[in-house]
Amino acid sequence: MKAEHYSRELRELAGWQISIETYKLGDVYHCTISNADPGARFARADGATREEAEQKALEKAERFLRQTRRFTTG
Amino acid sequence: MSADSVSPVLVTTDWVAQHANDAAVRIVEVDVDTTAYDQGHVPGAAGWNWTTELCDTLVRDIAPAKKLEELLGKSGIDNSSTIVLYGDNNNWFAAWAFWQLKIYGHADVRIMDGGRKKWLAEGRELSTDKPAFAQKTYSARVPDLSLRAFLPEVQKAVNEKSAALVDVRSPQEFTGEILAPPGLPETCQRGGHIPGAKSIPWGKNCNDDGTFKSLDDLKALYGSQGVSGDGPVIAYCRIGERSSLTWFVMKYLLGFKNVRNYDGSWTEWGNLVGAQVEKP
Numbered sequence: 001m002k003a004e005h006y007s008r009e010l011r012e013l014a015g016w017q018i019s020i021e022t023y024k025l026g027d028v029y030h031c032t033i034s035n036a037d038p039g040a041r042f043a044r045a046d047g048a049t050r051e052e053a054e055q056k057a058l059e060k061a062e063r064f065l066r067q068t069r070r071f072t073t074g
Numbered sequence: 075m076s077a078d079s080v081s082p083v084l085v086t087t088d089w090v091a092q093h094a095n096d097a098a099v100r101i102v103e104v105d106v107d108t109t110a111y112d113q114g115h116v117p118g119a120a121g122w123n124w125t126t127e128l129c130d131t132l133v134r135d136i137a138p139a140k141k142l143e144e145l146l147g148k149s150g151i152d153n154s155s156t157i158v159l160y161g162d163n164n165n166w167f168a169a170w171a172f173w174q175l176k177i178y179g180h181a182d183v184r185i186m187d188g189g190r191k192k193w194l195a196e197g198r199e200l201s202t203d204k205p206a207f208a209q210k211t212y213s214a215r216v217p218d219l220s221l222r223a224f225l226p227e228v229q230k231a232v233n234e235k236s237a238a239l240v241d242v243r244s245p246q247e248f249t250g251e252i253l254a255p256p257g258l259p260e261t262c263q264r265g266g267h268i269p270g271a272k273s274i275p276w277g278k279n280c281n282d283d284g285t286f287k288s289l290d291d292l293k294a295l296y297g298s299q300g301v302s303g304d305g306p307v308i309a310y311c312r313i314g315e316r317s318s319l320t321w322f323v324m325k326y327l328l329g330f331k332n333v334r335n336y337d338g339s340w341t342e343w344g345n346l347v348g349a350q351v352e353k354p
């Protein structure tokens with residue numbers, strides 16, 4: 001098999017830059033979400049369509065991102 | 075990086091496609107996301123789980139020798155095998171596995187330049203089958219701890235300036251604005267960095283396609299921060315996997331002689347009672 005419909009997109013979610021990587025393998029779309037910096041994958045989901053996989057992964061990602069606190073450094 | 079021509083420890087995706095069925099070569103995927111292997115991997119590749127197979131699950135430590143021997147043996151690897159590692163996040167945990175294999179003295183271990191990201195982006199063949207390997211016998215060597223930094227060595231580096239410290243985390247982690255990469259659990263009590271450390275984020279080692287930058291670019295990157303490899307260097311991050319990638323770059327691509335990976339990293343230093351922390 002080969003990965004089909006591979007895509008990678010940068011977007012802002014809950015105040016953070018994220019990367020959305022999606023591809024289709026067989027009948028399943030796989031979506032993973034990474035923070036843009038440092039580039040760690042922290043949410044993923046599968047679906048029958050691109051939209052379903054990405055929607056599910058984005059919902060998880062937003063939940064996790066909202067728990068990330070920012071501190072003052074000055 | 076033009077992998078095949080520059081470094082014996084880097085191979086291209088083309089090389090892997092041509093050698094995936096070579097009996098002397100074992101391709102191994104090691105991911106941050108331990109489910110990624112099941113979503114499709116290089117055909118014939120073994121999959122190693124860093125959270126259970128590349129560590130001691132009782133004591134915080136790297137894999138004990140016996141455990142590593144068993145993992146390699148069941149992966150069909152013996153001491154003469156060529157091991158090619160790759161993974162997600164531009165090879166973070168592939169580099170972590172590389173570092174441990176070098177600690178235990180494996181001679182021929184390499185990294186697929188660009189990792190899983192490049193393989194996927196190129197639309198190459200993937201498999202969801204888990205291959206079965208003929209069991210082999212593997213004998214780990216006495217651990218080479220010159221590749222690893224422990225807390226006392228880092229404390230000495232801070233107090234006596236006996237080694238250059240390289241913090242490879244993101245700038246926001248370095249300054250203490252955040253305690254962990256966005257979306258991941260906070261695993262320390264204090265933010266900031268080890269006093270005197272230089273900030274050289276791991277991502278600056280890589281191009282957009284996941285491959286390593288050219289040697290000239292890498293030399294310029296480290297040189298601009300005064301890290302030339304003339305003296306001892308210690309790299310750290312949060313749990314030691316991003317810093318193992320930087321360790322790989324400094325030791326195997328740039329040829330620095332004395333480079334250690336501090337795998338205790340910020341989850342150790344940032345939780346120590348009384349440890350000095352610098353901000354920003």
